[in-house]
Amino acid sequence: MASLESIGGKLFVNGEEIALKSDLETKTQIVDFGTVSNDTRTVKANPFFDGVNDAEIATRCVVRAEIYVNGMWSGTNNSTYSNTGLNGYSNLEGIVVQTAPNKITSTSNLVCNGFGNTGDITSAPCRVIVSYQGELVLAPSLIPKPEYIDKDQLATAWVNFDGTDGSIRDSFNVSGVVRNSVGDCTVSFSEPMKNGNYILATSSSYSATLISCVIKTFSSFKVIGKNINTGDLQ
Structure with missing residues (x-):
């Protein structure tokens, strides 16, 4: 059985990944954490992707904290998903995630399903990924609006690591991964x-x-992998 132990995972901090890399299977879990500033609720997007190509399993986590999956973009379908979007911004103090008007309510479903094969993917205004060098890269055949390409979309750090021994495959601003257990x-x-x-x-x-991230500090954080059915570490 594949797990955090045998596969590891890709991690993006203050950045985004649009087209998932080919070394990941199409069944992929992405978890994003942020604090909603006006009511201190923790937001957890936990989409499962079951697409047949990179475009269909696309997602995005932007430094500006404009987080969207399955239509949560500032495009033609934005109003359709008005109860599931998040907006935010970054400043010199760091990342601020907040609810925008009519975006999140106390009863909103914060579990998102990701893009399906519906054609909605073509409506997204911005399709970029962040390379391991921290450079913006345009996804094939997709033209982003210039106003969405700015320094806020650069990853502050990211790492692709092996969960068996913590060895790093690729990284940016990550000094090491230690396998505690x-x-x-x-x-x-x-x-x-x-x-x-x-x-x-x-x-x-x-x-x-x-997959969850816990004990965030200025210098490090922990990545925990648990079996979704039993809750056991794996």
Whole structure:
């Protein structure tokens, strides 16, 4: 059985990934965490993707904290998904995630389903990924609006690591990954964050592994992988 132990995962901090890399299976879990400033609720997007190509399993986690999946973009379908969108901004203190008017209510469903094969993917105004060098890369055949391409979309740090031993495949501003135990890894930054108010997004190539990020500090955080059915570390 694939798990955090055998697969590891891709992690994006204060950045975004649009087309998931080919070394991940199409069944992918991505978890994003942020704090909604006006009512202090923690937002957890936990989409499962079951697409047949990169475009169909696309998602995005932006430094500006404009987080969207399945239509949560500032495009033609924005009003359709008005109860599931998040808006925010970044400043010198770090990342601020807040609810926009008519965006999130106390009864909103915060579990999102990701893009399906509906054609909605073509309506998104911005299709970029962040390379391991921190450079913006346009996804094939998709033209983003210039106003959506700015420094806020650059990843502050990211890492692709092996969960078996913590070895790093590729990274940006990550000094190391320590495997503490089964399903428990600590990621350390080369340059610390300005504060603890940053966004984390993780993915695993096995959908039965629930990935979470805990104990965020200026210099590190922990990645925990649990079996979604039993809750056991894996």
